[in-house]
Amino acid sequence: MNGLRIFIRPDKASIEDNVFYSQRSRGPIYRWHYEERLARWHVMRVDVSHWSSHELCLARWRSVPQALKVQLREHYVE
Numbered sequence: 001m002n003g004l005r006i007f008i009r010p011d012k013a014s015i016e017d018n019v020f021y022s023q024r025s026r027g028p029i030y031r032w033h034y035e036e037r038l039a040r041w042h043v044m045r046v047d048v049s050h051w052s053s054h055e056l057c058l059a060r061w062r063s064v065p066q067a068l069k070v071q072l073r074e075h076y077v078e
Contacts, residue, residue: 004063004076007056020064021046023055024076029056032068041071 001024018034029046066070 004072006059006072008059009055011055014032018065020039020059020068022072022075024074033072034065034068041068043071043075 005023007021007023007029008019020032021029022032023029029048030043030048032041032043034040037043062065
């Protein structure tokens with residue numbers, strides 16, 4: 001997954017514990033959140049006109065849940 005970066009929003013950390021953002025190269029930003037009742041990660045494309053990407057900070061790959069890593073690999077097919 002070349003060029004893939006995973007982010008969190010530190011200003012929302014306590015509210016959004018299971019929320020991550022992803023971007024590959026200079027492509028669109030996607031928001032991933034865990035849907036408890038479906039037991040699956042839900043993804044949606046972010047409209048960055050409502051906020052600045054400077055609100056994001058890089059997340060450590062080891063902090064990303066394994067199930068999300070699997071879905072990221074499926075989403076970003078090489």
